Amino acid sequence: MFQYSSIEQYHAQLKEGNVSCLQAVQHYVWSIDATKHLNAFIEVYANEALEKAALLDKERKAGIPIGKLHGVIVGLKDVICYKNHRISAASNILQNFTSIYSATAVESLLAQGAIILGNLNCDEFAMGSTNENSTYGKVLNAADESRVPGGSSGGSAVAVQAGLCMVSLGSDTGGSVRQPADFCGIVGLKPTYGRISRYGLIAYASSFDQIGIFGNNIPDVALLLEVMAGADDFDSTISQREVPAYSKLLSRDKKFRFAYFDEAFNHPGIDPEIASAIKKKAEHLKKEGHVVEKVDFDLLDYVVPSYYVLTTAEASSNLSRYDGVKFGYRTDAPVADLTDFYNQTRSAGFGREVKRRIMLGTFVLSAGYYDAYFTRAQKVRKLLIDKIDLIFRDFDFIILPTSPVTAFKAGEKMDDPIAMYLADIYTVMANLAGIPAISIPLFIHSNGMPYGLQLMANKFNEVSLLQVSDLLLAAK
Numbered sequence: 001m002f003q004y005s006s007i008e009q010y011h012a013q014l015k016e017g018n019v020s021c022l023q024a025v026q027h028y029v030w031s032i033d034a035t036k037h038l039n040a041f042i043e044v045y046a047n048e049a050l051e052k053a054a055l056l057d058k059e060r061k062a063g064i065p066i067g068k069l070h071g072v073i074v075g076l077k078d079v080i081c082y083k084n085h086r087i088s089a090a091s092n093i094l095q096n097f098t099s100i101y102s103a104t105a106v107e108s109l110l111a112q113g114a115i116i117l118g119n120l121n122c123d124e125f126a127m128g129s130t131n132e133n134s135t136y137g138k139v140l141n142a143a144d145e146s147r148v149p150g151g152s153s154g155g156s157a158v159a160v161q162a163g164l165c166m167v168s169l170g171s172d173t174g175g176s177v178r179q180p181a182d183f184c185g186i187v188g189l190k191p192t193y194g195r196i197s198r199y200g201l202i203a204y205a206s207s208f209d210q211i212g213i214f215g216n217n218i219p220d221v222a223l224l225l226e227v228m229a230g231a232d233d234f235d236s237t238i239s240q241r242e243v244p245a246y247s248k249l250l251s252r253d254k255k256f257r258f259a260y261f262d263e264a265f266n267h268p269g270i271d272p273e274i275a276s277a278i279k280k281k282a283e284h285l286k287k288e289g290h291v292v293e294k295v296d297f298d299l300l301d302y303v304v305p306s307y308y309v310l311t312t313a314e315a316s317s318n319l320s321r322y323d324g325v326k327f328g329y330r331t332d333a334p335v336a337d338l339t340d341f342y343n344q345t346r347s348a349g350f351g352r353e354v355k356r357r358i359m360l361g362t363f364v365l366s367a368g369y370y371d372a373y374f375t376r377a378q379k380v381r382k383l384l385i386d387k388i389d390l391i392f393r394d395f396d397f398i399i400l401p402t403s404p405v406t407a408f409k410a411g412e413k414m415d416d417p418i419a420m421y422l423a424d425i426y427t428v429m430a431n432l433a434g435i436p437a438i439s440i441p442l443f444i445h446s447n448g449m450p451y452g453l454q455l456m457a458n459k460f461n462e463v464s465l466l467q468v469s470d471l472l473l474a475a476k
Contacts, residue, residue: 002027004166007072007220014060014071021053021060021071021115028073028117032164038140040158042078043086044118049073052115067113068227074109075159075168078119079126080211081200082106089202090134091124093322093349095329103200104235105169105211105228112227117165121155124351125319126171126204128152129179129420130413133353138410141184143449147407150180153212157184160214167224168214173204174307175402175427177212178439178454182402185441185450187469189213189221192459193434194239196225197232203318205311206237208431218470222246225462241460249463252471255289256464258282259395261297269422270404277443278401278453281472292399295391300425302380307428308421309364309377315354316361322349356417381432388433392458397468399455400426402439406449426454436462440469442476 002023004010013019029046056071076082079089081099088094106116123133131139131154139154141147142162149158153170157180160168170177172190181188190212201211211228215221226246232238260282265275286292324330324345331344350358364373391398403423413420430437436459439452453472457465 004163006217007069007166007223010072010166011070021056022050024071024073025049025053025115025117028165031162032118035142035162035164038142038145038158038162039121039137040139040155040162040164041075041118042088042090042121042136042155045085045116049115049117056113056115067111068223069109070113072114073117073166074114075117075120075156075165076106077122077153077156077168077170079122079171079202080106080169081202082116082119085119087119087202088135089125090122090136091350091354092135093324093329093346094327095349097328099200101200103211104197104232106200108228109224120153120159120168122170123152123154123176124354125202125315126152126173126176126209127315127353127357129175129423130410131155131180132410132414133351135351140410141407143185144407146409147449148183148410150183150403150407152176153214154180156214157181157186157188160184160186160216167220170212170214171201171204172210172212172431173208173311174431175424177214178402178427178437179424181214181439181441182452182454183407183449185452187215187218187221187441187473188439189225190430190437191225191229191462192239192436193431194237195436195460195462196228197235197238199232199234205314206318207314208311210431218466218473219247219250222250222466225466239460244463246462246466250467250470252467252474254464254467255291256397256468257291257293257395258285258397258399259293259295259391260399261300262294263297263300264400264426267300267404267425269425270401271406271445273445274401274404274406274443274451278399281442281453282399291395293395295395297387299380299384299387303384303429303432304422304425306377306380306384307424307432308360309373310381310432312357312361313365313374314361316358316365319350319354319358322346324349353417384429385433388429388435396461396464397455397457399453402426402452402454406445406447406451430456435459436465438465438469440472442472
């Protein structure tokens with residue numbers, strides 16, 4: 001029976017002839033079919049994946065050089081474009097829409113021999129923290145099916161957690177990779193803003209969005225980052241910096257400097273067991289010879305309000321393109337005029353949470369409230385960036401919880417959006433500042449659910465972030 005532990009091990013098996021790409025795809029197709037109730041996949045490209053696998057096997061046996069991701073089976077969040085395949089952002093407004101091009105990140109994967117197995121369920125337009133805001137229905141957490149997998153990239157997290165693909169891609173606007181990784185007990189990386197091209201990623205909030213990576217181990221995540229990172233003429237916000245060979249730089253023999261915020265661990269919203277476990281881990285790091293020091297941080301209670309003011313403002317602008325005129329869903333109800341047509345189409349096409357955020361964003365951008373909300377939130381963002389820049393002059397990492405709680409019961413927070421938004425308190429900081437962050441699965445709660453530790457690093461310092469993450473996982 002096919003078993004997967006890492007890309008390196010899989011490639012070794014292929015080289016020895018113990019397994020084939022075709023057998024791997026067949027295994028995952030069967031696994032997806034056996035776990036349909038988890039609702040992780042929206043669509044599975046089974047025949048296409050099997051054909052690609054057979055071709056790769058043939059090329060490998062013929063001695064044709066293989067790519068870095070030869071035969072690696074990948075799932076894509078339903079906000080990442082793949083040419084000639086349907087994409088909907090889990091929304092009725094993009095009903096039956098087929099992408100006419102592939103995201104640059106997807107092109108990079110394909111160029112190195114990856115096999116795209118299907119598209120994965122998510123919160124509509126990546127707006128949510130539970131994967132309950134999807135037109136395709138909720139995704140279930142494989143560790144406890146009564147609980148949410150986190151969001152918005154819940155399907156991507158569960159696909160890796162439940163062994164339905166080797167690695168997967170999500171998007172992270174305020175924690176949408178790290179939080180579901182935390183809830184599902186896997187690795188979730190959000191790179192520096194501009195490290196991976198956003199071309200082909202359906203926009204939620206353009207100055208926050210970043211494609212992220214899910215995996216079971218650090219070397220797999222490092223290799224995917226290595227393949228996807230780099231300059232792209234189609235994305236004006238992309239970094240032109242040289243891309244390090246992340247997968248070959250995972251040295252574990254370094255000592256690092258960690259900062260932590262007392263305000264984060266003493267916050268009234270955090271589960272005491274989570275706070276205690278991460279504090280103990282910090283103490284252990286200190287005993288191992290690393291520097292671990294407390295840093296005052298007085299902006300913690302401002303990050304969530306600022307994040308939601310700014311992201312909803314950007315969303316209200318980005319989502320104005322979905323009007324039923326050129327593509328996607330359009331109302332067939334009688335309409336009086338163009339305004340009525342827009343109203344009918346968007347009211348029926350968008351879900352409740354998306355409409356809530358569009359309206360909030362339109363409100364904070366309105367003439368009477370722009371300075372009171374949007375301008376002030378931008379000022380807080382600047383203060384936050386300056387504060388974090390100062391911290392990284394003296395430290396390599398900021399150590400934080402990923403989430404204040406473990407995965408909660410499905411439906412538990414759906415009637416209280418404020419409580420849902422406050423659950424993002426530890427993740428949105430990285431997106432406001434544009435820095436890389438990772439959630440590492442290190443702990444099991446007394447309630448039986450996994451949870452992780454979050455590390456943030458300075459911009460473009462993914463090498464050290466991956467090194468220390470590999471160190472921590474190895475010592476788990």
